[in-house]
Amino acid sequence: MRLHVPERESEPAAPAVAAALPQPHQLMQLQTTAGNQAVTAMLGRSARPLARAGANYAKTSPQAEMSGVLHKEVDLLNNAKAIVAWLRAKRGAPGTAVTVTAGQIVGDAALVKKLTPKPKEEGDVQPTLDLMVYYGVLKAGSSGFDGVLDKDTGDLDTARLDAATGEITALTKDFDERAAKKDSVDPVSMTGLLDQSLAAGAASEKKEDKAAEQALADVEAQLGEHVVLRTPDPKGKARPAITRVTVDKLPAAAPNAKGVDVIALPVAGAAKPVEVAADEVAGIEAVSSGASAETAKLRTALQAKLEKAKKRVARAQGYRTFAVEVVEFLERLRTRNTTWVGGTYPTHDWGEFSVDVFLNVGEDSAGFYKIGPTETFFDAIDATAQEDGKWGTFQWRAVYNDDRMIKTIGDKYGKRISKAPHHGPSPDKLHVHLDLRPDKLQPDATSGFHINQSGRVETL
Numbered sequence: 001m002r003l004h005v006p007e008r009e010s011e012p013a014a015p016a017v018a019a020a021l022p023q024p025h026q027l028m029q030l031q032t033t034a035g036n037q038a039v040t041a042m043l044g045r046s047a048r049p050l051a052r053a054g055a056n057y058a059k060t061s062p063q064a065e066m067s068g069v070l071h072k073e074v075d076l077l078n079n080a081k082a083i084v085a086w087l088r089a090k091r092g093a094p095g096t097a098v099t100v101t102a103g104q105i106v107g108d109a110a111l112v113k114k115l116t117p118k119p120k121e122e123g124d125v126q127p128t129l130d131l132m133v134y135y136g137v138l139k140a141g142s143s144g145f146d147g148v149l150d151k152d153t154g155d156l157d158t159a160r161l162d163a164a165t166g167e168i169t170a171l172t173k174d175f176d177e178r179a180a181k182k183d184s185v186d187p188v189s190m191t192g193l194l195d196q197s198l199a200a201g202a203a204s205e206k207k208e209d210k211a212a213e214q215a216l217a218d219v220e221a222q223l224g225e226h227v228v229l230r231t232p233d234p235k236g237k238a239r240p241a242i243t244r245v246t247v248d249k250l251p252a253a254a255p256n257a258k259g260v261d262v263i264a265l266p267v268a269g270a271a272k273p274v275e276v277a278a279d280e281v282a283g284i285e286a287v288s289s290g291a292s293a294e295t296a297k298l299r300t301a302l303q304a305k306l307e308k309a310k311k312r313v314a315r316a317q318g319y320r321t322f323a324v325e326v327v328e329f330l331e332r333l334r335t336r337n338t339t340w341v342g343g344t345y346p347t348h349d350w351g352e353f354s355v356d357v358f359l360n361v362g363e364d365s366a367g368f369y370k371i372g373p374t375e376t377f378f379d380a381i382d383a384t385a386q387e388d389g390k391w392g393t394f395q396w397r398a399v400y401n402d403d404r405m406i407k408t409i410g411d412k413y414g415k416r417i418s419k420a421p422h423h424g425p426s427p428d429k430l431h432v433h434l435d436l437r438p439d440k441l442q443p444d445a446t447s448g449f450h451i452n453q454s455g456r457v458e459t460l
């Protein structure tokens, strides 16, 4: 099934990135610096694209774009499978040479029905043929494409094609499932954390963020501690080991008040050292590597706790988790404009590429953010998007219900702010929703694939 990415918050009817004509003031500037002739020449040069007024409009979500790439490849792999079955059916005994042309494929109505998209002319089959050559099923011959036969079976060699089909189909399913969650904690793209100081979060969210980090640090610390093993009691019953010992070597024994030799062990969480009779001590070992059954059991339990603690941290920090590209964008935005904080939540429009922004510029009588500083904020967004940063230039769009801002920004940069419930005015959740994405999207290890030099999808 194709991924459908419904735009919960926004779907402008006609995204328009107008290639704006030079503004009058720009022309006047040119006239003063370059003269009338230059301006006339510039206006007459119709072949040369004029500069855009704004950054590109963010039309397609990264999730939809990457899913589209994967589905296109799966279609070609399935086409290849259909062509292989067709070739096997029409070929003679094993070992018989087999040759096929694009014309023969397009000329077979039954086969054409099985292909996606249905080829109308020979050129339409080329992407599938290229893929079959890439996977070593066919090779270009003098009068078409020759089947590559397996030396042992005499059959078409589809080993690599079959393996890739399995892997890429499975990845596509997994990718679409993640994309549908729209959750920066289960993302389709590598994520990073926005610094606390830039993050919008409820007090409860920030509290849990901190508590979860402390809980994780505690489990990590316990994995770095030591266990002091004890000898069995005189009846042969095991004495429990002493855990949470914070030294890696046994301190020297010394007589206590009763004249018994004891070892004083520093133990995490204990106000004073724990004393153990020296003759009951069997040894000390690290939680991380100790060989005793007791330590191994403790280690297993702590490792399970560690996984849970990491998941808790990831969820607790979800409100400030964004695609690495978006984090970098917001950090650059901060150098231009400091009137905002940003946050997110699961099921948010474009997942890790969506940001809810709260401005600290004050409200006007209409219940919207004050016009002037809000325009300045959007100017900063557009300037950041047009800047060639670490991830290149960006596309953006927004949801915000202030008609005045929709017009002002639309006139400047092309229509890119749309309206939806709960985006102001106060008291209806006044905030600005932003969708941000790099112009050039780069699938990564979290996406689970890359496009190799031959243009093929490769799972990672």
Ligand SMILES: [Zn+2]
Pocket: 009, 348, 349, 354, 355, 356, 432, 433, 434
């Ligand atoms: Zn939003």
